[in-house]
Amino acid sequence: MSDNDLSPISTREARRLFAGLKSAPALVLAVSGGPDSVALMWLAARWRRSLARGPGLTVVTIDHGLRREAAREAREVKRLAAELGLPHRTLRWRGAKPKTGLPAAAREARYRLLAQAARAAGASHVLTAHTRDDQAETLLMRLLRGSGLAGLSAMAPHSERDGIVLARPLLEVPKAQLIATLKRAGIGFADDPTNRDTAFTRPRLRALLPLLAAEGGDARTLVRLAARLARANAAVELLADGAERFLRLRDRGDAPQVGLRSFEALAFAGLPEEVRLRLLLRAINALGHEGPAELGKVEALLAALDQAITTSPRAAAKGRAILKQTLAGALISLAGGRIQIAPAPARRRKGG
Numbered sequence: 001m002s003d004n005d006l007s008p009i010s011t012r013e014a015r016r017l018f019a020g021l022k023s024a025p026a027l028v029l030a031v032s033g034g035p036d037s038v039a040l041m042w043l044a045a046r047w048r049r050s051l052a053r054g055p056g057l058t059v060v061t062i063d064h065g066l067r068r069e070a071a072r073e074a075r076e077v078k079r080l081a082a083e084l085g086l087p088h089r090t091l092r093w094r095g096a097k098p099k100t101g102l103p104a105a106a107r108e109a110r111y112r113l114l115a116q117a118a119r120a121a122g123a124s125h126v127l128t129a130h131t132r133d134d135q136a137e138t139l140l141m142r143l144l145r146g147s148g149l150a151g152l153s154a155m156a157p158h159s160e161r162d163g164i165v166l167a168r169p170l171l172e173v174p175k176a177q178l179i180a181t182l183k184r185a186g187i188g189f190a191d192d193p194t195n196r197d198t199a200f201t202r203p204r205l206r207a208l209l210p211l212l213a214a215e216g217g218d219a220r221t222l223v224r225l226a227a228r229l230a231r232a233n234a235a236v237e238l239l240a241d242g243a244e245r246f247l248r249l250r251d252r253g254d255a256p257q258v259g260l261r262s263f264e265a266l267a268f269a270g271l272p273e274e275v276r277l278r279l280l281l282r283a284i285n286a287l288g289h290e291g292p293a294e295l296g297k298v299e300a301l302l303a304a305l306d307q308a309i310t311t312s313p314r315a316a317a318k319g320r321a322i323l324k325q326t327l328a329g330a331l332i333s334l335a336g337g338r339i340q341i342a343p344a345p346a347r348r349r350k351g352g
């Protein structure tokens, strides 16, 4: 860790971090009470005070109803928000909690409630306090899960959900620097023991980071890799847009049937592999009923299509289907020189 990682964030630096949010009508700050999000609230309040005109800030805490201390932590956030002159709301995740996949369900509920709070506050953005350390952990998690280029790009600085922009202004900032900022300001924060609970994947991966850093691959290296992959991913997405237009043009404006995507097989086969994968993924996710499709399965489908087109191009050009497969609720077939993707008939949907 460099000395810079431990130095408190200056007002000038805070202005740079929040610069893109100056003209938003209002912002919701997602604050759990942990160090990262308390620092987000403190920095955002300081930034807002430095502006003559700027967005209104509302602090929101979600009580998932999973830990006894959560209500007290929410009250503590409210107290600190009041000290900073910011309105605060606590929203509760109500209803039955699932027995398996609890972290994912809690996360889903949290983002739904945060988006609701943003709409109620007239806010265009919800700000979370994801740090550089979170980004490094996300990359590792996705690596182990076998993600492709899009997943390995990790978290974007901005993304959209239900018409609300999720912004992560602290994505380049090391957690240690946020803690140093709070210490300098004399502000306390909650300690969530689930962050260290090795029953969950993320805390186990977190323990790996110092070992990787000792081998020369610190959080900065991992985050730089994610940024490079995000760049490459954006380029492939653009190429896929162009390839879709190219394939449509080759169809000379023949109107495609509604609810069906269809590509000329030989023109499709000439495109780069990563682009072919994107086109299949897009079509399957748009038309299938069980998406999103698993990348590994789409890779296997592409291999089967390539094999069918190259080993028997004549048969591929004739009317009879030489390949028919269901995947993620979509039916993919190769017949009459075309690859067709359509919703799978109801009774076949389980086969993906």
Ligand SMILES: Nc1ncnc2c1ncn2[C@@H]1O[C@H](COP(=O)(O)OP(=O)(O)OP(=O)(O)O)[C@@H](O)[C@H]1O
Residues within 6 Å of the ligand: 030, 031, 032, 036, 037, 060, 061, 062, 063, 064, 107, 110, 127, 128, 129, 130, 134
């Ligand atoms: N209970 C909460 N109330 C309000 N905001 C929260 C709460 N929990 C998390 N957040 C926001 O989400 C950010 C990320 O939190 P955390 O890393 O714990 O989430 P996660 O479960 O890993 O989900 P994600 O996939 O969003 O990273 C926090 O910095 C904070 O801004």
